[in-house]
Amino acid sequence: MDPNILFSHQTENRSGAASSIVSSNKSEDEGSLKNPSYSRSFNDVNPEFEDDGLSDSDDFSDGDDLSDTAIEAFHIDNEEDLPEHACAYCGIHACNSVVQCKHCEKWFCNSKGSSTSSHIITHLVMSKHNSVALHPDSELGDDTLECYHCGNKNVFVLGLISAKSEAVMVMLCRLPCSQAKDSRWDSTEWQALIENREFVSWIAHKPTEEDSINCRMISNSQIAKLEAKWRLNKDATIADVDNVEEEDEKVEPILLRYEDAYGHQRAFGPLVQREADCDKALKESQALEHISVRWSIALNNKHLASFALSTFESSSLKVAVGDEMILRYAGVGHAPWEGKGFIIRTPSSHQEEFTLELIDTKTPPPTTLTTDFTAEFVWKGTPYERMQNALRSFAVDPKSVSAYLYKRLLGHQIEQEVEFDVSLPQKVSVTGYAELNLSQANAVKAVLKKPLSLIQGPPGTGKTVTSATIVYHLTKLNAKEKILVCAPSNVAVDHLAEKLESLGLNIVRLTARSREDVDCSVEHLSLNNLVAKNAVGELKKLLKLRGELGELSAEDTTTFFRLFRKKERAILKNADVVCCTCIGAGDIRLHNMTFSAVLIDEVTQASEPECLVPIVHGAKQVILVGDHQQLGPVILDKRAAEAGLKQSLFERLIHLNHIPIRLEVQYRMNPCLAEFASNMFYEGDLHSGVTKEDRRMSSKFPWPVPDTPMMFWANYGREEISATGTSYLNRIEAMNCERVITRLFREGVKPEQIGVITPYEGQRAYIVSYMTMNGSMDKDLYLDVEVASVDAFQGREKDFIVFSCARANEGQNIGFLRDPRRLNVALTRAKYGLIVLGNPRTLKKNHLWNQLLLHFRENGCLVEGPLDNLQLSSAPLENFAKNFRANKHRQEYEQYGFAASTIQGGSTIHDYDTASLVSFVPGSDVSFARGNSSVYPAFFNKNMWPSIADSYDGKDNKKNEGQSAGDDSDSETEKKYNLDRQINSAFSGKLDKMDERLAQTLKAMNLNGGFGNRFG
Structure with missing residues (x-):
């Protein structure tokens, strides 16, 4: 008997026997969904979450967009005739295709339209909502989707899992419930509700062509404007967006040269102001409600308020030590209270709390109360004021x-x-x-x-x-x-x-x-400690009195600050x-x-x-x-x-x-770890001041090549959306990350010697949780392993680095990973050993990553299979016009012209991308620089800046696509590729068994993918 799609909701006994798992409201005869397909469409392209420079999150952004002018022709004739459950974006109202957001009670469809995310997912991400319900007349009834065990309603963490003894499927959250040991189901078969940025079809159908005939076509920019309108007026409609003529403020680009400093100030001043406005809006949007506070006293006798936030709340916060915050209480049983303070501690692997040090006031904080507090961050424009002052000072x-x-x-x-x-x-x-x-x-x-x-x-x-x-x-x-x-x-x-x-x-x-x-x-x-240390006379007495009493009289305070500032000036003058x-x-x-x-x-x-x-x-x-x-x-x-x-x-x-x-x-890395970065980013000029012997640790870690402590371990799990909806995670990579770290522990490596780097906050949080829940060694060991973003590791090093890429999708979209500077940082943090976990199928379509994969393969370090039985990976890689080869000796570099004198003062800095600039060596001719043209990705080619011989964006790209489509050897390799060897865990093996179309679509994915990466 085929399993029905069943999920638990609002049962009285969530932890009861499997027999208590209930089906949907409708019976099988009334149309309950049967025989769910586990296959994924390889024709749908995953969206990009582009990196706007933020150190720890992904910005939600769609791919191609229909222009607003092209959209104007597509309007529904009678908007008032639409039912209440019509999609608030496009008007589609098929009951099986729409889902209600429980936060704002608006309805959205599971169609992607012109976007790369379905409308319901787009809304949830942009509005930071996460709870939904189905339509009463849908095949599954009007259920609010939630975890059977804990009641978690965040759809970004929910998934389905088959019960062993019953023909039912149970809805569980990703962590912790799906990972809990339970004999009633196999946790390795958990499958997310959201795939390819849309709900799986047995939750909400894709609208049919008939459903979409009269739908409203809506652009991404219109969606963004509509979401902004809803923040001010929940009843706003698409008509309100269309009727408002918004003139975008013109932003002048930065110039390469300026006639005088006034022009320089006029160029940078408005940009600094825009950045200040953006930062202010972001900070002020971070209000927190209904938080629980734990009170304590600091060594300096100041009150400390500590509070923890959910992953969903905290992951979107931009908080740093020193940020000012207002804490309020307006609850029952106590007079209203408000206090200000500064953040002195943020969450880490050992503790999950933010700690606020309160500024002393006449009204003491209500330390007997612990719940129903609200908090908001105070925006300080000081950095931007100082930048504007510097621009003015430079000018006048x-x-x-x-x-x-x-x-x-x-x-x-x-x-x-x-x-x-x-x-x-x-x-x-x-x-x-x-x-x-x-x-x-x-x-x-x-x-x-x-x-x-x-x-x-x-x-x-x-x-x-x-x-x-x-x-x-x-x-x-x-x-x-x-x-x-x-x-x-x-x-x-x-x-x-x-x-x-x-x-x-x-x-x-x-x-x-x-x-x-x-x-x-x-x-x-x-400076403040030096003042206290060198204080004499009256200042010393006042410092002591202030420390004992916590405050001074008004007269003493005036005297204290006068003497304190005088001492500060004296110390600075003598420095x-x-x-x-x-x-x-x-x-x-x-x-x-x-x-x-x-x-x-x-x-x-x-x-x-x-x-x-x-x-x-x-x-x-x-x-x-x-x-x-x-x-x-x-x-x-x-x-x-x-x-x-x-x-x-x-x-x-x-x-x-x-x-x-x-x-x-360089004195950090084992020479084999520095080789790729030297050739790819530094024209082969980065030499090693340490030998392999200097960077060798005696251990039995299963390196593919014993004297080359690096490997790319091919992982074939699937990327999933994180709890916030704005980032990614990959459970297979997290699982294998734990295995690598556990093996390093067993070889005597200490936690502080290991660093885990991932560009995605979702993956970072999942790795931390997974290791502490599933690691076979002492939990505290895993907590001491630093798991952080690429940005957090800039300028730092660890003995061993595990780099989890997280991205794995059929569209070969890799987001953050496309940034060569980000890759350079990630690959150059390790001293003794580097393990990269990633999906070659997804990564190989990017030229830079394809070169890295080739580098690992040429060194015998591109592997797959179980950690204790790694085999060389036979995954087919791309054959671009010219392939980078990481030579062990200085290469003979091609020369290319660079006429710096031809760059005119009117040129804008926007015309050039210095992320791609080659670096110059003293004494070299300015008009020429040494570089291998095949070393650089296509985005290194900017007009009037050093040209790269091969372009992968235009004609050459099409040629490569053609070659790929007609390359019999690659096709044969794909056909003969043993899928079992790709699997490095029982879990991903079961995933592929569920997906019957995988083997047949792998070839099509490669043939049709072409060079699908956009650099910009």
């Missing part, structure tokens, strides 16, 4: 920078290069400190003589050591001058401050007042080096202070206005240290990013033919 204050830097930063031609008349030390390495290699020593010598220098530091090449050495010599060469050392992030600044302190320099670490109570490695160098973030350089405490030399580390992660904040303190010498082949600035506003705000100052200066000095020796 002639003392903000030297005349040379003024011209250089604007892109003016300099007739004669300027060098400082300084006496360089014979030996630049600092005694008792790290010995510099040749490229580092040359970089230090070159920088000390020039007013403007760019240093490119590929992964593991010692940027921080080089920067610290430069700062040391600057303090010795200019004893009377102060040095300002900055970076975009507090972590990077703290790391630099540590290095500088070890050189014996007088360092002051300036932090925002909201972060003064945050623990850090250089807390003893912070050799002040360390702060780029935005921190705009602090009022540095007002009127001049810094002749400014060094900015990780400069490619900062926008240009952010970099200007430290520079306009009277800089005569600027050193920018970064790597444009790694991650760039995080820009929230898409139009500001497209206009050029996402381009760093470092990159614009490269466009202006300012040649960066590259550090060429």
Whole structure:
């Protein structure tokens, strides 16, 4: 007997026997759905969740869009005749095809229309809703979809599973219920309700052609506007969107050169304002209701309020330590209360709570109450105000920078290069400190003589050591001058401050007042601690009194702040080096202070206005240290990013033919791990200062090639949508990630030596949960393994890295993974070993990933099968016009022309993509750079910038498609491909058995896929 589609809902005993599992409201004779098909359509294309620069989430975005002008002809004649359950987007109202959102009670269909997601899924994602019900007249009745065990109604985590002893299917949430050990069903057969961005057909049908005849065609932009209208007026309709003529504000792109600083300010000012508005809207939308609070007292006697949020709530929050928050209570049994404070702790693998340190007020917090609190984040425009101030200062204050830097930063031609008349030390390495290699020593010598220098530091090449050495010599060469050392992030600044302190320099670490109570490695160098340590007389007495009483009288408070600020100024005046973030350089405490030399580390992660904040303190010498082949600035506003705000100052200066000095020796990775990055991103110039023996750990981990600690483990699970609806996860990869980590534990590797990188927040959260629930070793071991995004690992390293790609779909859409800079960072974090978990079928259609797969295959490290019995994978890869080969020796690079002088001042930065820029080596001819044309993906080809011989977007792409369609050898390989060998777990084996069409459609997928990647 074939199983009926049955699911549990609102039963009194969710944990009862299997016999308590109930069917849908309708009987079989009344049309209950039978014989569900488990096959997936390989003709549907998965949507892209494009990365807009955010470190830990995916932006919901559809693919192709019908233009609004093309849509205008498609309107339903009689809107008022539509039934109440008609799709709020398109008007389709077939009962079996529509689903009701339980949050807003609007109906939506399961049709994708012009989008790559069905209308109901699009609405749920854009509105951040997640609970639905079916139509009363549908085949399954008017059920609200929920988990049989726990009642979870979030459809993004729900799925169906067959009961063993009954001909029924049970609805369970992905975690924890589907993973709970239960003899009544096989947890490995759990199948998500949502596939390919639409509900599976036995929940909601796809509308038929007849159902769609009179439907309204709606564009993605119209949907976005309608959703925005609903936030203000829940009764708004598509007609309200059509009747509003919205004039989009014109956003001027950033130029390559500027005639004067006024033009520079007029270009960047509006973009900074757009970014501020976007950040403000995002922050203010993060209100939290009905939260439970746990109260405690901090060591400084301040009240702490800790609260945990659900995964659905917390994953969409953008919260950082130091953010200000308002906590309110307006419940029953207590007078209304409101308090302000700063976030001092965010969730980690060991704890799930946000912790708020409250500012002392006359009204104490209601610590006897723990529920029904509300919270909202306070937006602070300080960073944007400081950027705008820096832009204005650069434009109007002639003392903000030297005349040379003024011209250089604007892109003016300099007739004669300027060098400082300084006496360089014979030996630049600092005694008792790290010995510099040749490229580092040359970089230090070159920088000390020039007013403007760019240093490119590929992964593991010692940027921080080089920067610290430069700062040391600057303090010795200019004893009377102060040095300002900055970076975009507090972590990077703290790391630099540590290095500088070890050189014996007088360092002051300036932090925002909201972060003064945050623990850090250089807390003893912070300005407030230095004031307390060096306080004497009345200030010392007031500090002691304030600590004992918690507050001072009004008169004492005035005296205290006057003396405290005076002491701050004295300490800053006597410092050799002040360390702060780029935005921190705009602090009022540095007002009127001049810094002749400014060094900015990780400069490619900062926008240009952010970099200007430290520079306009009277800089005569600027050193920018970064790597444009790694991650760039995080820009929230898409139009500001497209206009050029996402381009760093470092990159614009490269466009202006300012040649960066590259550090060429890496000391982090086993040479085999550095080889691909060197050839793909650094023209083969990244050499290893460590040997294989230096980076070898004695263990029995099953590396495919024993002396080559890397592998690409082919995983053939399916991607699923995460709990938020805006990210992805892959259960097979998470399962195998746990197996890899458990095996490393058994080989004696400690948790802190392991890092797990994934671009998707959904996968990150699932891996953490899965390991703690299913890992065979001590739970605390798995909690100590850091699982984070690519962005979180920038500038860091671990002994072993597991990289989970997560993406696996028939449309070969890979979203975040398309970014070459993101891939470069992920591949270059490991010192001793790298394991990549991914689906070659999906990844191979991207040229960059295909080259990586070829690299692993050529080294015998592309494998599949069980971890203890890995076999070489025979998965067919793409045969592009030219294939990259990772040589073990220096390649003979082709030359290509670059006439920098032909770039006119009117050109916009939007015309160029410096993520693709080759890096230059000192002494090379400006008009030529060494590079292998086959090394770079198609998006590296930008007009008027170094041209790449092969284009994969146009004619050549079509040729490749044709070749692929007619390549008998590839077809035969696909036919002969043993699917059983592809499976590396019993779970994915069962998935493929359920999908009878898989084997037949694999070939069609390859033949019709072509080069389906869009770079942009």
